[in-house]
Amino acid sequence: MAKNTSKKIKELKGIKPEKISEEKLIKLQDVVSNLNRMQLEVGILETRKHRVLHKIAGLSDALTVMQGEFEKEYGTFDVNIEDGTINYPNNGEVNKED
Numbered sequence: 001m002a003k004n005t006s007k008k009i010k011e012l013k014g015i016k017p018e019k020i021s022e023e024k025l026i027k028l029q030d031v032v033s034n035l036n037r038m039q040l041e042v043g044i045l046e047t048r049k050h051r052v053l054h055k056i057a058g059l060s061d062a063l064t065v066m067q068g069e070f071e072k073e074y075g076t077f078d079v080n081i082e083d084g085t086i087n088y089p090n091n092g093e094v095n096k097e098d
Contacts, residue, residue, distance in 0.1 A: 010017075020028070067077035070086075078087040
């Protein structure tokens with residue numbers, strides 16, 4: 001006879017299963033565990049990202065301060081970062097105050 005005969009009889013009698021199979025339980029637990037691990041990993045990455053963004057903001061502020069110092073001292077903050085050459089405006093004038 002058919003494999004699912006007892007299942008169909010239980011359905012007809014209104015008997016509902018109390019638990020999922022052991023195999024399905026293990027698969028469910030594995031999926032939920034992996035999901036939890038991935039969510040934790042995202043949290044760790046977001047924390048690292050937050051720290052890096054704060055460092056970037058601090059470095060950006062430091063660069064702005066240096067540019068202000070160069071502007072005050074050399075009349076421009078346009079400096080070649082490879083060799084330190086000051087790139088003065090085309091007219092060659094410096095807005096340096098004595």
